[in-house]
Amino acid sequence: MSDAEKKDSARLEAFSDGVFAIVITLLALDLKPELTDAAHDARTLLWQLASRWPTYLAFVVSFSSVLIMWVDHHGLFKFMRRVDTRVLFANGLLMMLTTLVPFTTTLLAAHAMEPSGTVAGVVYSGLFVLINVAYNLLWNALRRQAYPEAGSHRAALERRLTWHYRIGFPVYLAATLIALWSLPVSLAMSVGMWVWWSANMRPVHDAD
Amino acid sequence: MSDAEKKDSARLEAFSDGVFAIVITLLALDLKPELTDAAHDARTLLWQLASRWPTYLAFVVSFSSVLIMWVDHHGLFKFMRRVDTRVLFANGLLMMLTTLVPFTTTLLAAHAMEPSGTVAGVVYSGLFVLINVAYNLLWNALRRQAYPEAGSHRAALERRLTWHYRIGFPVYLAATLIALWSLPVSLAMSVGMWVWWSANMRPVHDAD
């Protein structure tokens, strides 16, 4: 990359890192208990804090998902040769969807224990279907910039990444449909997807 | 640019990218439904979520506008030779107006379906008139730093950009006045402006 291209890429990364950092921090805002009905004795406060466990669980799950999205974004950008219009807009769509994670997380935490949990679960997993589409668009935009020599290490790595992103679509779609039937199974599928991705990102991070 | 000038420019960009990233993330804060009247059954929640469609539409429209503003800012700064006082203050004015977008968006979403929608629409489009003025001031400040040779590729590009920013003023002004009569037509004009800009930014991004 030329110096100007490096600067372009650096600004796009800085902007994206800013969005990821803010989204990940906003997730914690939901944890704050309503202070209007603050407990005055220790036992009541302990009970109030304990009863909010779905909020804590939703926080940990969503934080992990955004962290893995950031790590993945980080890995993807190693394949960028230049910032073109296609990359800018695919990344913009990804950022828009990412800023929605705190919203779907709040929704999930508030409804998880109610009959309305099915709707919240569909919205929560449905957002990851859309995020997966955005990642696939971004990855396609990056891949189009250059084609590695057939049979090279890079070509193998790119095929592996393509598969890595494509597999997410059916898994999240299934998780979205399963949320209608069982929220825990649906969430377990998404978490399983992230664990599998985390375990499989190493070759991308070692690439240069 | 010297090393010190590059660092100057990098800090101004980092600060601006920070503001853009925060503004774009804050837009999503409005989507959170009031949890005090949380629905307990699936059908009611679905209905509650569906009935908030003006908020979602306003989010998508405002997100797109801030994203295009960021992309444009990114393009503009390629023409910067040094950070002078004029650039600092034109950019500061632009940042101030940009931080107002979440406010006008909330206003628009809350009033879009009411008779008060005309006022909200005028405020919403009126802010873009002011933002356009700030972009023109910033672009003038950047252009003043050096004059390209007449007839050069750069001179042609600069004329094109000048026109690109100037056209926004009458369009947004018209959109502001039209909001008094029809909010959908007014918003369509702004969205049309952004689509046209997005389609016309390519030569700027390819410039070096």
Next chain:
Amino acid sequence: MSDAEKKDSARLEAFSDGVFAIVITLLALDLKPELTDAAHDARTLLWQLASRWPTYLAFVVSFSSVLIMWVDHHGLFKFMRRVDTRVLFANGLLMMLTTLVPFTTTLLAAHAMEPSGTVAGVVYSGLFVLINVAYNLLWNALRRQAYPEAGSHRAALERRLTWHYRIGFPVYLAATLIALWSLPVSLAMSVGMWVWWSANMRPVHDAD
């Protein structure tokens, strides 16, 4: 500066720029009207928006102050030779005080038109006294890192900056005391200080 020192300085700047960018964006959060009592007809909304003018004025005044603080911070760091513990903590104190500006701004806007405006005005201007102390501490920490040759251009510039920061203390202190008697006069003094500083920052920004 060595490469490691440049990186150190870059991280301190990135962290500070982040804080400034967030503070400046949070200022706008206060502008959002309470949606619970949203007006339904155009005239009422217009009136509601117009009646909140102290909030808009406070926003513009505080935004300008934080912007000038950022520009000044930007100028100061040109004199940094290395990030030492003294610089880290002086900058930390400055950041802590800076994050308080949205709080004092909300307080000022809410009370400006009430008899309680005197207290809000004292708190608002009093924070700038403390911020000025932090700037003087930071500037002293930076100056201690090296002493320019007597009679050099740099020595003259440093003396000028020292005076530039020291003058703020008595002006803000006077503004704080005057707030007890007249809020508009007190605010006018702070705004006057910023205009004067803005007009006098040019030699610092041109320095290298």
Next chain:
Amino acid sequence: MSDAEKKDSARLEAFSDGVFAIVITLLALDLKPELTDAAHDARTLLWQLASRWPTYLAFVVSFSSVLIMWVDHHGLFKFMRRVDTRVLFANGLLMMLTTLVPFTTTLLAAHAMEPSGTVAGVVYSGLFVLINVAYNLLWNALRRQAYPEAGSHRAALERRLTWHYRIGFPVYLAATLIALWSLPVSLAMSVGMWVWWSANMRPVHDAD
């Protein structure tokens, strides 16, 4: 470090700096008084502001803790040779725990003067136990990347840092248990820990 490794490390730092900057700024959001019960006369406002002293104290204590965490993070990353998966996830855990500081701070400020203060104090100090564990994990991940020659200055520095992080665990654990008995003693222990760390960070910052 190669250029690609430097860029990797720069993105991880930028992301972490973003999180620290946002967390530190969000701490101040709690200071905003409820405007619904805004006082109209000066004496009442003064009294309202004064009565919120536990909130101010909690703000200063938490701000200092996050600032020292940032400074420490800054020091730690000087020892990084490359961004590997282990570093990414240890840092991710640290970021997750850091975003919880505003939550525990709000809790502490709201309950400090009530019998429920013991629970709030245990949660507040307990988070620092977890944060200390995350720092130890991150430091171990960084240390594993290379082993300095035995007897070298670097080996001595690393041993010192290892001790520096390990000592935090028993101190915070003791502070957590002591919160059940006396909140002021518990907080004083944490503050003492930070003062001691601040005084002992100098050799790390001078290292290269």
